[in-house]
Amino acid sequence: xxxxxxxxxxxxxxxHIGRGLLDRPDLILPQLRTRKLAVVTNxxxxxxxxxRLCAGLRREKLEVVSVILPDGEAHKEWRTLNLIFDMLLRxxxxxxxxxxxxxxxxxxxxxxxxAACYQRGIDFIQVPTTLLAxxxxxxxxxxxxxxxxxxxMIGAFHQPRLVLADTETLSTLPARxxxxxxxxxxxxxxxxxxxxxxxxxQNIDALRALEPAALAWAIERxxxxxxxxxxxxxxxxxxxxxxxxxxxxxxxxxxGLGYGQWLHGEGVAAGAMMAAELSRRLGWxxxxxxxxxxxxxxxxxxxxxxxxxxxxxxxxxxAHDKKVEAGKLRFVLLxxxxxxxxxxxxxxxxxxxxxxARCR
Amino acid sequence: xxxxxxxxxxxxxxxHIGRGLLDRPDLILPQLRTRKLAVVTNxxxxxxxxxRLCAGLRREKLEVVSVILPDGEAHKEWRTLNLIFDMLLRxxxxxxxxxxxxxxxxxxxxxxxxAACYQRGIDFIQVPTTLLAxxxxxxxxxxxxxxxxxxxMIGAFHQPRLVLADTETLSTLPARxxxxxxxxxxxxxxxxxxxxxxxxxQNIDALRALEPAALAWAIERxxxxxxxxxxxxxxxxxxxxxxxxxxxxxxxxxxGLGYGQWLHGEGVAAGAMMAAELSRRLGWxxxxxxxxxxxxxxxxxxxxxxxxxxxxxxxxxxAHDKKVEAGKLRFVLLxxxxxxxxxxxxxxxxxxxxxxARCR
Numbered sequence: 165x166x167x168x169x170x171x172x173x174x175x176x177x178x179x180h181i182g183r184g185l186l187d188r189p190d191l192i193l194p195q196l197r198t199r200k201l202a203v204v205t206n207x208x209x210x211x212x213x214x215x216r217l218c219a220g221l222r223r224e225k226l227e228v229v230s231v232i233l234p235d236g237e238a239h240k241e242w243r244t245l246n247l248i249f250d251m252l253l254r255x256x257x258x259x260x261x262x263x264x265x266x267x268x269x270x271x272x273x274x275x276x277x278x279a280a281c282y283q284r285g286i287d288f289i290q291v292p293t294t295l296l297a298x299x300x301x302x303x304x305x306x307x308x309x310x311x312x313x314x315x316x317m318i319g320a321f322h323q324p325r326l327v328l329a330d331t332e333t334l335s336t337l338p339a340r341x342x343x344x345x346x347x348x349x350x351x352x353x354x355x356x357x358x359x360x361x362x363x364x365x366q367n368i369d370a371l372r373a374l375e376p377a378a379l380a381w382a383i384e385r386x387x388x389x390x391x392x393x394x395x396x397x398x399x400x401x402x403x404x405x406x407x408x409x410x411x412x413x414x415x416x417x418x419x420g421l422g423y424g425q426w427l428h429g430e431g432v433a434a435g436a437m438m439a440a441e442l443s444r445r446l447g448w449x450x451x452x453x454x455x456x457x458x459x460x461x462x463x464x465x466x467x468x469x470x471x472x473x474x475x476x477x478x479x480x481x482x483a484h485d486k487k488v489e490a491g492k493l494r495f496v497l498l499x500x501x502x503x504x505x506x507x508x509x510x511x512x513x514x515x516x517x518x519x520x521a522r523c524r
Numbered sequence: 525x526x527x528x529x530x531x532x533x534x535x536x537x538x539x540h541i542g543r544g545l546l547d548r549p550d551l552i553l554p555q556l557r558t559r560k561l562a563v564v565t566n567x568x569x570x571x572x573x574x575x576r577l578c579a580g581l582r583r584e585k586l587e588v589v590s591v592i593l594p595d596g597e598a599h600k601e602w603r604t605l606n607l608i609f610d611m612l613l614r615x616x617x618x619x620x621x622x623x624x625x626x627x628x629x630x631x632x633x634x635x636x637x638x639a640a641c642y643q644r645g646i647d648f649i650q651v652p653t654t655l656l657a658x659x660x661x662x663x664x665x666x667x668x669x670x671x672x673x674x675x676x677m678i679g680a681f682h683q684p685r686l687v688l689a690d691t692e693t694l695s696t697l698p699a700r701x702x703x704x705x706x707x708x709x710x711x712x713x714x715x716x717x718x719x720x721x722x723x724x725x726q727n728i729d730a731l732r733a734l735e736p737a738a739l740a741w742a743i744e745r746x747x748x749x750x751x752x753x754x755x756x757x758x759x760x761x762x763x764x765x766x767x768x769x770x771x772x773x774x775x776x777x778x779x780g781l782g783y784g785q786w787l788h789g790e791g792v793a794a795g796a797m798m799a800a801e802l803s804r805r806l807g808w809x810x811x812x813x814x815x816x817x818x819x820x821x822x823x824x825x826x827x828x829x830x831x832x833x834x835x836x837x838x839x840x841x842x843a844h845d846k847k848v849e850a851g852k853l854r855f856v857l858l859x860x861x862x863x864x865x866x867x868x869x870x871x872x873x874x875x876x877x878x879x880x881a882r883c884r
Contacts, residue, residue: 253673258849259849282678284679320640320680399644486618488618489619
């Protein structure tokens, strides 16, 4: 087991990464204020891991209640969130109770947002079971639900007390979802670590074969990057925005197609290619670097072109993005491999051309 | 105009109290990060004051959008909240936009909660137009919506940037709602200021006649008490709980009757009488003090007995309260006029007897 720390003063918390952590209630116990726990999971992850997690907790004489949500990004909305509130109230969970989110990014986002709002905020713990959640969404305290007019538009910053990433759970993850998680792993290389990007080029096949040593390194390295960036900028006033590389385009793809058509990581991959293309057009990225990025995403099993929604639709969807400021879109672009910057310099015509070039 | 400060470090903010403040956009301007404002109001307050507020802001070349919510506590729920999100997204409000809540406690609670969640948090300003909102709910950053199983169960702590209390708006307030606001004013006397309680006994008729000097003093004194308590305990870990005198019983009344039957302040008055009765039974409050409290609430036009829901129903509803900890109800009780304490000492039989004595 490896342990990292997210340094946020009184809100600091550990990330444990390792095999078999679902069977380690001793890691959870020190974080609890009372002996009552509510577990939020979904209909895919629940049958696989809920009983195992709960059994361990009950052996420690904890009172555990749970709710099973429908699966998928399309359900990341108020009605599903209300299922959590219904359960918490029905089971008389209190301000001092703790909520555990057991599942992927959608479960973590909704469980975390429910914890942020229930009685104006209760403690929560992330137990991510997908690669995407383990390397990205479970760390950093961003929680949210979607709105028909935009992704993650309604949410809160609410840090977990603990993240428990059991790498064994990845063995039951569909290959498509594993690839989607790799998009965020590759993103860390792109934005701040050319060495890690080169390591990924060497090890992408080992990762897709779930080789434990490669997997552990990729997850730890990703969490480390995320933890550092979050610690420096908890509420995204500055540097944290770099984590959104590919996300402005990617959210437009997800929203434009309807939630659940493309996985989040797939949108990020195609979106990162659009950002790279825009960077190339600004003269910031060479053709060879561009080719390396495309090749790595492809080898990871990810799309490198966005769907043909039409440029006007992309621009319209992006205008709703949270990265808009004073009516101007801010983009995360690349000034080389491993060097992302936030800019609002790109002219709309250039943005349109980049989208057009990376759609089909 | 009087100005108080709520001292919360980087989240500190001023409360301005005075006549005609709706026409003072100059007080709002310094708080804005961009020139875009979204005003949230309701169908009762909107026709009276929305245009006046917006006209002043537009004269300052601000872009103002607005939404008008249905009126009443029964609408303090997710569907109504979504009307705010729909407007914010449709009008392309950004992270740096500011939301103004123009109205009573329900508008403030919903506007504040929408601001807390929209894009994970935008700035907001309270422009309270009821006595209840001016002396209590607009100050302190508590925001929430109701759930069928409990009042204010879903919410956030989100401090406003500014509170603008225009006392002229009270002239259009129905007498019943004015009385409901007086319940919270009397509460400040009860929990920490016997001198203010005595002043209220002298001036209750002047207040109900809306005499400006008495009104200004009562509002300022109340805001001062609230600001001090909130500054000492922003997220209700300790002293702030004293503000909940009468609220555990009062919420049970509101929820038990269905939201909107009794006004919040009416529930607080009857609830405070139950708390006083329980205090008397514990030997903490004398018969004469009890009589003075009852008399003042009556003269303020408030109920001093709760509805006959039956003791078991009261106990059941109270078990859902946020003041429950480790399964035990905590009450705010009185150890004399002007001296409230938080306790979990009261036995259920005593609680039941106090409820029974103060219902009819």
